[in-house]
Amino acid sequence: MNIGFHASHEQFSPKHLLELVQKAEKAGFQECLSSDHFHPWSNKQGESGFAWSWLGAAMHATKMNFGIVNAPGQRYHPAIIAQAAATLDQMFPGRFWLCQGSGQAVNENITGEKWPPKDIRNARLKESVDVIRELWKGDYVTHHGIVKVESAKLFTPPTQIPTIYGAAITAKTAQWLSTWADGLITISQPTETLTKVIDAFKEEGGVGKPMAIKVQISYASSEDKALTGAWDQWKNNIFPSKLLSDIKTAEQFDAIGEKVRKEDLKEHVIIGNKPEIFINKIREYHDMGFEKIIIHNVNEDQEEFIDFFGKEVLPELS
Numbered sequence: 256m257n258i259g260f261h262a263s264h265e266q267f268s269p270k271h272l273l274e275l276v277q278k279a280e281k282a283g284f285q286e287c288l289s290s291d292h293f294h295p296w297s298n299k300q301g302e303s304g305f306a307w308s309w310l311g312a313a314m315h316a317t318k319m320n321f322g323i324v325n326a327p328g329q330r331y332h333p334a335i336i337a338q339a340a341a342t343l344d345q346m347f348p349g350r351f352w353l354c355q356g357s358g359q360a361v362n363e364n365i366t367g368e369k370w371p372p373k374d375i376r377n378a379r380l381k382e383s384v385d386v387i388r389e390l391w392k393g394d395y396v397t398h399h400g401i402v403k404v405e406s407a408k409l410f411t412p413p414t415q416i417p418t419i420y421g422a423a424i425t426a427k428t429a430q431w432l433s434t435w436a437d438g439l440i441t442i443s444q445p446t447e448t449l450t451k452v453i454d455a456f457k458e459e460g461g462v463g464k465p466m467a468i469k470v471q472i473s474y475a476s477s478e479d480k481a482l483t484g485a486w487d488q489w490k491n492n493i494f495p496s497k498l499l500s501d502i503k504t505a506e507q508f509d510a511i512g513e514k515v516r517k518e519d520l521k522e523h524v525i526i527g528n529k530p531e532i533f534i535n536k537i538r539e540y541h542d543m544g545f546e547k548i549i550i551h552n553v554n555e556d557q558e559e560f561i562d563f564f565g566k567e568v569l570p571e572l573s
Contacts, residue, residue, distance in 0.1 A: 256541045257320075258569060259286030260561070261469060261551035262313070265295035266488060269304035273313055275557050280317045282565025283573070287313065288354075288469060288549040289323045293330065293362045296491050297512065298505045307339050314347045321351055322467075322547075324422060324440070326358025327383035327402075328376075329366055334407045336383070337390040344413035354440045354467075355384055356422030360503045370501065375401065377428075381435055384419060391416055420467055424496045426455035433461035440547075443470040443525065446539070453543060467547035468540055472525040472533060474552055474560045482517050484554025485524045490515040493523040524553055530567035537572060 260279035262272045276287050291306040306323055314321050321343075327333040336353075343351045357376035364370050371379070379401045386404055389396045393412040398404040421436030423429035429439060433456045441452055453466070473485035491512035492499065502508055520526065525536055533550075540548050552560040 256537075256545075256572070257285040257547050258283075258537065258572060259288055259319075259547060259549040260284040261549050262287055262289045262309075263551065263553075264290050264304045264306050264309070265292045265297075265300045265302055266555065267557070268302055269309045269312075272304070272309065273316060275561065276313050276319070277316055278558065278561050280319050282561045283569040284550075284561075284564070285319060286547055286549060287317070287319050287321045288467075288547075289313075289321060291323050291325045291362075293365055294505050296361070296505065296508050297488070298509055300488060300505075310343060310351075311346070314343065314350060319350075321347075322354055322420070322440075324354040324356060324469075326356050326363055326380070327387070328379040329358065329363040329368055332404075333383035333386040333402060334390060334396075334404055337387040338409055338411075340387070340417050341391060341409055341411060341413040344415055344417055345411055348414045352418045352420065353387075354420040354422050355380060355436070357500070359500050361505070361508070364503050370503075373497075373500070377431065384435060387419070388416075418465065420465070423452060423456070426451040429453075429461075430455035430459050433457070433459040433464070435460075436464070438465035438467065440467040440469065443468060443536075443540075445522075449543065465547070466545045467549065468545045469549045469551055470525065470536070470540065471523065471551050471553050472527075473520075473554045474528060474533070474563055475554065475556060476528060476559070478526060478528050481526050481528055481554065482520060484556060485520045485526060486515070486517045488555060489524060489553040490520065493519060530563075530571065533564070533568050534571050537568075 289306045360370045382402045395408045418437045420438040420440040421432030429452045439456045473481040475481035491508040
């Protein structure tokens with residue numbers, strides 16, 4: 256079990272995040288998962304640093320393994336993702352892993368292209384991953400489909416082929432991506448829902464493949480402060496992915512979050528100020544088969560959270 260820190264580029268500046276991952280490593284976190292946003296989920300979050308520039312600095316400044324959640328095919332041509340990942344692996348062999356998903360309009364819509372329906376986005380995702388894998392082999396690649404590639408070749412291929420995790424929140428998506436992804440990454444949900452996602456992933460081709468989970472928590476010195484912090488920063492994100500994927504601006508996210516009550520966050524974020532709450536949940540996720548457990552403290556008090564986990568939580572899980 257590797258417990259990781261989530262670097263949220265929507266919430267913190269790149270400079271601050273660099274300081275936070277160094278602090279997280281000293282506290283005992285073993286992995287880092289980076290988001291990859293062009294816009295934040297809310298104007299209140301107010302950041303959107305370029306994750307790929309940041310990754311080189313963060314991997315140089317620490318010894319942790321790093322992953323990124325990324326959507327190929329619209330904002331990024333898959334050849335560029337293949338090149339970026341290969342470059343990181345050349346500099347930091349074996350330390351980079353890639354998570355690929357179908358994306359959200361809030362980030363991908365900036366190109367001015369039509370935002371496609373889910374089935375087209377999934378087809379584009381699969382094509383993009385196929386292209387990335389072919390480029391990593393070091394051969395010339397030409398592909399004419401939803402994605403177009405013409406005589407592309409990576410003259411600096413990766414030293415080790417990075418693991419590609421497919422991102423899924425629903426059982427239906429998990430079953431589909433199990434046939435082509437190297438592993439599964441999902442988010443914390445009720446146990447019954449997560450079990451369905453895991454079972455669906457294993458039903459087709461996921462048996463024996465690694466699984467990772469991003470766990471949304473909110474820690475603070477008091478439970479009320481933790482709840483308020485989660486509501487302030489994360490209330491726009493509790494809606495179904497079917498809805499969240501199609502919203503195009505931070506202003507629209509703020510509008511749908513206006514009616515969310517603080518108590519609504521308790522169904523979507525693990526709220527608490529006692530170590531046992533988080534220790535027990537992490538153990539539960541590990542028992543379900545997740546080998547990478549990435550903790551995203553959704554409130555703004557990152558230093559306090561890192562100190563708390565380093566002293567009270569991580570030693571109990573080593």
